[in-house]
Amino acid sequence: MENFFNLKGNNTNVKTEVLAGITTFMTMAYILVVNPIILGDAGMESGGVFTATALAAVIATAVMALYAKYPFALAPGMGLNAFFAYTIVLGPMGKSWQFALTAVLIEGIIFILLSAVRAREAIFNAIPANLKKAVSVGIGLFIAFLGLSGADIIVLNEDTIVALGDLKSAASILAIIGLIITGILLVKNVKGALLIGIIITTLIGIPMGVTMVPEDFSIISLPPSLEDVAFKFVGFDEVLSFDMLVAVVTFLFVDIFDTVGTLVGVSSKAGMLDKEGKLPRASKALMADAVGTVAGACLGTSTTTTFVESASxxxxxxxxxxxxxxxxxMFALALLFAPVFTMVPSAATAPTLVLVGLFMMSSIKDIDFDDYTEAIPAFLTIVMMPFAYSIAEGIVFGMVSYVVLKLLSGKGKEVSTVMYVLSLLFIARVILM
Structure with a gap:
């Protein structure tokens, strides 16, 4: 492991890496519960989706580990699964879940081709340094928002869109307790503070009725069968339809920039970017989620992507x-210990997400706020991620405003050709879709 992963060269050790990996899993384990529920709404068999979700995460994250050698974890992504279920199947398109699954497969195959020719890496490298730092900050706000909303501390409100939740609810109280406990552990420099905080908060949640322990609770159980969800694709008549084109293009857009945004933000925070602001082996990291998406579609789940929770x-x-x-x-173990891992409530992981958001805010001090052609795009990138509830849309606002401001202020030569092309595509997307 020392030679293969170059632990000493990266100023780390086995204990630190393992603890970090477990922490990442604990903050994203909710997907094992949430994804089957969302895709179940679309008519898929939830037990099979659970197994497909775990296996897709295992495959994609293992590729990231052994091929790209980065500490980023992957699994079927939030937002993408919602588009799958509530737009393609239950929404205006009204298609079958098999149709949506086929769209995911096609998207994954296209991603593999784009990654092979390093087209996605070119996009990654084209993002200016200030925007990369802004992406890190924006993701911090975004995942803090996810944590707070998962604990019902903030809620959606018909009048104000976002409002303060019921702080007297058990979930909110548990999350606040967990935030205090984890904060104290950080102040005391306790190693593994985030993971310990999740464990303690989960245990406290049992008598509070937030952490649910089933009456027939068993530590080990066999994973549900994939029979009802695996390899369920539609025929070529539907593959060649206009609706399939719309579905695939939307999946492509959201996944490309969710993944690129996550890689930029997390790698920037970890100090993995080189002097030019590029991520070494970026093409390998991008290949991991492409392979994971194809594997996930075959197994029976929505698009696999790099998780922002990797920041934990x-x-x-x-x-x-x-x-x-x-x-x-850990995802592989979850297949056998599903009752244990799925018992962790979102209120117990919320404090970790909020504090990771705090950690990622540190990049804001390195942004050039004196040059408004840099500051305005950076600001829009930061605020639009939580406001639009989308990493991808935050990047779009940042990149388009960057190109427009540079061009109109006579600094167009500072903008790369890739940035110009992407901005035109973003504008065309808004006009045509």
Missing amino acids: GVAEGGRTGLTSLTTAG
Whole structure:
């Protein structure tokens, strides 16, 4: 492991990497519960989706660990699964879940081709340094928002859109308790503070009625069968339809920039970017979610993508593929210990997400706020991620405003050709879709 992952060269060790990998898993384990529920609404068999979700995470994260050697974890992504269920199947398109699954497969195959020719890496490298730092900050706000909303501390309100939740609810109280406990552990420099905080908060949630322990609780159980969800694709008549084109293009857009945004933000926070602001082996990291998406579609789940919660493992010191390999191992274990892992409530992981958001805010001090052609795009990137509830849309606002401001202020030569092309595509997307 020392030689393969170059632990000493990355100023880390086995204990730190393993602990970081477990922490990452604990902060994203909710997907094992949430994804089957969302895709179940679309008519898929939830037990099979659970198994497909775990296996897709294992495959994609293992590729990231062993091929790209980065501490980033992957699993079927939030937002993408909602588009799958509530737009393609239950929404205006009104298609079958098999149709949506086929769209995911096609998207994954296209991603593999784009990654092979390093087209996605070119996009990654084209993002200016200030925007990369802004992406890190924006993701911090976004995942803090996820944590707070998962604990019902903030809620959606018909009048104000976002409002303060019921702080007297058990979930909110548990999350606040967990935030205090984890904060104290951080102040005391306790190693593994985030993971310990999750465990303690989960245990406290049992007598509070937030952490649910089933009456027939058993530690070990066999994973549900994939028979009803695996390899369920539609025929070529539907593959060649206009609706399929719309579905695939939307999946492509959201996944490309969710993944690129996550890689930029988390790698920037971890100090993995080189002097030019590029991520070494970026093409390999991008290949991991492409392979994971194809594998996930075949197994029976929505698009697999790099998780922003990877930042929690990085915050614990994870710097190499051993972190993500540990996370992959935890997802594999989850197949056998599903009752244990799925028992962790979102209120117990919320404090970790909020504090990781704090950690990622540190990049804001390195942004150039004196040059308004840099400051305005950076600001829009930061605020639009939580406001639009989308990493991808935050990047779009930042990149388009960057190109427009540079061009109109006579600094167009500072903008790369890739940035011009992407901005035109973003504008065309808004006009045509």
